[in-house]
Amino acid sequence: xxxxxxxxxxxxxxxxxxxxxxxxxxxxxxxxxxxxxxxxxxxxxxxxxxxxxxxxxxxxxxxxxxxxxxxxxxxxxxxxxxxxxxxxxxxxxxxxxxxxxxxxxxxxxxxxxxxxxxxxxxxxxxxxxxxxxxxxxxxxxxxxxxxxxxxxxxxxxxxxxxxxxxxxxxxxxxxxxxxxxxxxxxxxxxxxxxxxxxxxxxxxxxxxxxxxxxxxxxxxxxxxxxxxxxxxxxxxxxxxxxxxxxxxxxxxxxxxxxx
Numbered sequence: 001x002x003x004x005x006x007x008x009x010x011x012x013x014x015x016x017x018x019x020x021x022x023x024x025x026x027x028x029x030x031x032x033x034x035x036x037x038x039x040x041x042x043x044x045x046x047x048x049x050x051x052x053x054x055x056x057x058x059x060x061x062x063x064x065x066x067x068x069x070x071x072x073x074x075x076x077x078x079x080x081x082x083x084x085x086x087x088x089x090x091x092x093x094x095x096x097x098x099x100x101x102x103x104x105x106x107x108x109x110x111x112x113x114x115x116x117x118x119x120x121x122x123x124x125x126x127x128x129x130x131x132x133x134x135x136x137x138x139x140x141x142x143x144x145x146x147x148x149x150x151x152x153x154x155x156x157x158x159x160x161x162x163x164x165x166x167x168x169x170x171x172x173x174x175x176x177x178x179x180x181x182x183x184x185x186x187x188x189x190x191x192x193x194x195x196x197x198x199x200x201x202x203x204x205x206x207x208x209x210x211x212x213x214x215x216x217x218x219x220x221x222x223x224x225x226x227x228x229x230x231x232x233x234x235x236x237x238x239x240x241x242x243x244x245x246x247x248x249x250x251x252x253x254x255x256x257x258x259x
Contacts, residue, residue: 001225003028008080008087008128010067010120011094013040015193016142016220019213020091023221025056032085033062034076034094040064067094067120068112077127086131089224092121093142097195099155110157117161122168129176136180136228140220141169145189145236162187166234173233182231184223188216189238202245209243 007024011017012033024031035041041062048057065076096116098109125139132139144159146152147166152159166185173183190203191211203210216237223232 002089002221004030005088006030006032006085007089007091008032008034008124009091009093010034010124012062013044015195016188016191016213016216017093018044019217020093020220021060022051023214023217025052025060027221029059029089031060032080032087033060034065034067035062036064036066038064068115070115070119070123073120073123074127077124086135087128088132088135088137089140090124090128090132090137091140091142091220092124093140094120095142095144095195097155097158099158101154102156105157113157113161117158118164118168121165125168125172129181132181133176133179138182138184138224139169139172140223141165141183141185142216142220143169143185143187145187145238147185147187148236170233173231177231182226184232185234186216186220186223187234187236189236190244191216204243204245206241206243208240210239211237 002024005028007029009017009020009024009031010033012021013035017033021031021033033044035044041064044062048060052060063076063080065072067073094116096112098105098113121141131137143166144162146155146159147162149159166187169183169185173181176183188211190209191213192203192205193213219235219237223235226232
């Protein structure tokens with residue numbers, strides 16, 4: 001079902017995004033992955049060259065775009081459209097995380113949370129929605145289990161961006177379903193990625209207390225390969241047990257964009 005589909009996916013340099021990229025590389029897709037910087041692009045190309053076949057590598061193209069910058073997002077869309085690229089599938093995966101008492105977050109942290117987790121997905125959906133309507137395509141939003149919670153202590157800003165994202169995605173489906181466009185929200189719980197590198201906690205390494213990026217990618221593919229005419233509106237993934245690993249670290253040392 002994914003063979004020869006053109007896929008545009010954000011945040012592919014690590015975590016869930018990279019697992020999605022690797023999973024899709026064996027499905028016959030033409031993949032356009034977005035990373036934040038040229039350095040990350042080169043590092044990922046080097047890694048992929050050592051793990052994928054030449055045939056798989058030929059189906060992947062990486063693009064640099066800082067999703068904090070709306071003008072860069074517009075430039076990327078114009079560049080892709082100038083090449084007549086029209087995605088069948090848009091996967092909005094990139095995200096950032098800053099955690100702690102809300103008054104301790106800086107204006108820069110809050111602005112980045114809103115830009116990457118919420119504004120960038122809305123802009124990309126806007127810029128490519130005509131393509132998806134034409135192709136009767138799919139949007140997949142990687143949200144978070146925190147979107148449905150009202151007690152995101154020490155993560156209230158992060159949870160709010162994900163709640164907004166999930167709300168937008170579900171409303172968008174009602175808007176575009178008559179055009180044959182499918183929209184899915186995938187909401188994983190604690191996953192073993194670098195998203196928590198600016199937090200005083202991280203996902204547990206115990207198999208029943210956290211998720212792996214590969215598991216999230218597997219369920220993303222499940223949603224993307226559902227039969228035509230069936231929309232999986234929202235999927236929530238949680239480990240059996242709730243447990244965090246508390247660590248001592250310098251919180252908020254730098255941007256944590258997972259892209």
